[in-house]
Amino acid sequence: IVWTKEDGWQQPELLPYGPIQMDPASSVLHYGQEVFEGLKAYRREDGSIVTFRPDENAKRLNDSARRLALPEIPVELFVAAVRELVAADAEWVPRGADQTLYLRPFMIADESFLGVRSAERARFMVIASPAGPYFSGGVKPVSIWLSQQYARAGRGGTGAAKCGGNYAASLLPQNEAAAQGCQQVLFTDSATPDTIDELGGMNLFLVRADGTLLTPQLNGNILEGITRKSLIELARDRGMAVEERELTVSEWRAGVADGSITEAFACGTAAVITPIGQLKATDFTIDFGAAAPGPTTLALREELTGIQFGTRADTHGWLDLVVKG
Numbered sequence: 001i002v003w004t005k006e007d008g009w010q011q012p013e014l015l016p017y018g019p020i021q022m023d024p025a026s027s028v029l030h031y032g033q034e035v036f037e038g039l040k041a042y043r044r045e046d047g048s049i050v051t052f053r054p055d056e057n058a059k060r061l062n063d064s065a066r067r068l069a070l071p072e073i074p075v076e077l078f079v080a081a082v083r084e085l086v087a088a089d090a091e092w093v094p095r096g097a098d099q100t101l102y103l104r105p106f107m108i109a110d111e112s113f114l115g116v117r118s119a120e121r122a123r124f125m126v127i128a129s130p131a132g133p134y135f136s137g138g139v140k141p142v143s144i145w146l147s148q149q150y151a152r153a154g155r156g157g158t159g160a161a162k163c164g165g166n167y168a169a170s171l172l173p174q175n176e177a178a179a180q181g182c183q184q185v186l187f188t189d190s191a192t193p194d195t196i197d198e199l200g201g202m203n204l205f206l207v208r209a210d211g212t213l214l215t216p217q218l219n220g221n222i223l224e225g226i227t228r229k230s231l232i233e234l235a236r237d238r239g240m241a242v243e244e245r246e247l248t249v250s251e252w253r254a255g256v257a258d259g260s261i262t263e264a265f266a267c268g269t270a271a272v273i274t275p276i277g278q279l280k281a282t283d284f285t286i287d288f289g290a291a292a293p294g295p296t297t298l299a300l301r302e303e304l305t306g307i308q309f310g311t312r313a314d315t316h317g318w319l320d321l322v323v324k325g
């Protein structure tokens, strides 16, 4: 769908997957004026296909778009585009645990000029790809690397937006994590480096021995994960306490050492809920060993995937039915 300042959003089109034409002076190529989303379509036992909270993705895309000086797209238009693509690609929605069709809605500035200003023409597209588990090995615990040299976001920056530039900044630290044998990188706050923000592509939760969930508050630097938001609601439904507040690496280390923090997990659309088995840094390692995955991590994972795949009741009305079974 194309947007221009004069005419707004034009008629959507469903096209076969293939290359797109772009002018070499298109502003997105030079100034990174781009935002995106990630969500999944799930096939349930009865053959029906659903997506999970697509309206939340639409709202977040618009929050990101505002920060990147891009136009907002009506939520209904976003949701209709996702529905139309999923329905057209229904045969590509796989069956089976952890098997999904990953959907990537994105918006790019697409006006040709070389001066630095926001574009007056944009395009919104959605592409899809079948996906298996993000980390091989299912719910096997992952190791994460504490990035002490690089920050993902700074105060007043674009950390809370889902824009390509944030990921460009996280690629080198992610490579550094891989070189350390870790699957993900943990970012802390650039101004107060003990303060935990999030992982390269996931939010972080810690579980206290008394069952309380701890997660960094939305501080303007981290992405408001839809999985994070949903888990907070599911945990509260179960009577669990959830604290959204500043969390530090020191508190995590001390809590593991004295037994008051018993589990840690990463969450996101791609990672679902993945237990953290180890946090590595240049000068220390926290090891959850045989304690990962812990019972709270597994119970929340079961609850969330149960709703998505239709084995648990969708009491919050989070599913959008796209294809009937």
Ligand code: PMP
Pocket (backbone or CB within 6 Å): 038, 198, 199, 200, 201, 202, 203, 223, 224, 225, 226, 227, 228, 267, 268, 269, 270
């Ligand atoms: N943080 C970052 C940096 C991410 O890329 C993602 C994935 N979108 C998340 C958190 C988790 O967000 P969600 O639960 O909406 O997938």
